[in-house]
Amino acid sequence: MKKHRIKKIQLSQLRTGMYIHDLNCGWTDHPFLSSRFLVASQAQIEQLRAHGIVELYIDTQKGLSVVDAPSQAEVARELDEQIEVILQGSLPVQPRTDLHSELPRAARLLDQANKIVSQMLQDARLGKPLHLAPLQELMPQLAGSVLRNATALSVLSKIKHRDDYTFCHSVSSGVLLMAFEYIRKGSYGGLEEYGLGGMIHDIGKMHIPPEILNKPGKLTPAEFEVMKRHVDYSGDMLATCPDLPVVAVDIAMQHHERFDGTGYPYGLAGTAISEAGRASAIVDVYDALTSERCYHKGMPAPAALRKIYEWSRHHFDPDLVRSFIKCIGIYPVGTLVSLESGKLGVVIDQNESDLTRPVVRAFFSSRRQCYIPPEVIDLSRSLGFGGGDRILRNEDASQWGMDPMRFLQI
Ligand SMILES: [Fe+2]
Ligand SMILES: [Fe+2]
Known part of the structure; x- marks a missing residue:
């Protein structure tokens, strides 16, 4: 009963003798060698406070407990219930083209974006002047694809084709x-500026020594301090580019700021962080959590959304997080899900009127433990009309040894 021995507490309840299971930290590259350790001194608690840790999980079998603290399972259930409420109601925009008609066009555009960003990062690594014109010229076409169907480019961009995290993440x-x-x-209006900002947001990382940038595992405190400088490096590099939109600069300079003021480089809080900065903080962490790295598996999208929502109490703008959850949907395209019928399938499209009932391609029987002829099930429809099934839960594809993207038939 691992989940019941893990409890969530406030930092103010943390005492020496408790065993930290998870720092519940809003960014992945934090300066603690291990997230799991026995608290041995008050100084350690002060260090956690200084790094903006507000709530955390403790393992009550390995250390002292807090009697009334909720278990990890209880917290997860409550968060999921709140997310369900957020997802009720329609999206403000309906796609103009269906996903599978947009995918081929989106794939061609993404291929062009990949080539340009790859070259841009290479040039930055070599210290060449930034030349953003090709990326800026492509932006209206990328924005056009988003306008036709906002899911197509997002789904394709998560299919990992290169082992270069900074490139894929950008x-x-x-x-x-x-x-x-x-x-x-x-x-x-403004989509191009957001797209450009996202693609250049970590350009300063090209000045971080590769052994730190690509280190497989957690950074030491000293390495973390070096890593943090990438924002200043980005600022220096972007200052050489005339006429850059303010939104794009804000995304590069503010994506590590946190809503409660615990971020970097300036420690800005609340609406002192621009809207673009607050939006990019969410996207930056979501993409990091869901990405495969050489040393950790990407988190399934629903689990990452739950984490983002949990952190929105402190680190992120809560209103923007609610919009982000609606944007992603709890079962984004590409998510592996278990159905009530015992089938396993991959989400292949959303139903904009009900994000909890997407369209699924079922391809595996978990009862018989074998692959079955693929079948498209629209969960918004009833039995006899191409539906009649229900999602029980999302599944971790890596635990099943499956790549759900294969079954998207892109
Ligand atoms: Fe960054
Ligand atoms: Fe980033």
Whole structure:
């Protein structure tokens, strides 16, 4: 009963002798060598406070407990219930084209974006002047794809085709920021600026020594301090580019700021962080959590959304997080889900009128433990009309040894 021995507490309840299970930290590259350790001194608690830790999980079998603290399972259940409520109601925008008609066009555009961003990062690594014109010229076409169907580019950008995290993360953050902005505002204006900002947001990382940037595992406190400088490096590099939109600069400079003022480089809080900065903080962490790294598996989208929502109490703008959850949907395209019928399937499209009942391609029987002929089930429809099934839960594809993207038939 691992989940019941793990409890969530406030930092103010933390005492020496408690065993930290998870720092519940809003960013992945934090300066603690291990997230799991026995609290041995008050100084350690002060260090956690200084790093903006407010709530955390303790393992009550390995250390002292807090009697009334809720268990991890109870917290998860409550968060899921709240997310369900957020997801009720329609999206403000309906796609103009269905997903599978947009995918081929989106794939061609993404291929062009990949080439340009790859070259841009390579040039930055070599210290060459930034040349953003090719990316800026492509942006209206990328925005056009988002306008036709906001999901297509996002789904494709999560299919990992290169083992270069900064590159993949830059492209997918740009694409996701465009979709987020469009779905949030329901209008076209400004998408290019968000896309550009996302794609260049970590350009300063090209000045971070590769052994730190690509270190497989957690950074030491000293390495973390070096890593944090990437924001200043981005600022220096972007200052050489005339006529950059303010939104794009804000995304690069503010994506590590936190709503409660615990972020970097300036420690800005609340609406002192621009809207673009607050939106990009969410997208940056979501993409990091769901990405495969050489040393950890990507988190399934629903679990990452739950984490983002949990952190929205402190680290992120809560209103923007609610919009982001609607933008992604709890079962984004590509998610592996278990159905009531015992089938396993991959989400292949959303139903904009009910995000909890997407369209699924079922391909595996978990009862018989074998693959079955693929079958498309629209969960918004009833039995006899191509539906009649229900999602029980999302599944971790890596635990099943499956790549659900294969069954998207892109
Ligand atoms: Fe960054
Ligand atoms: Fe980033």
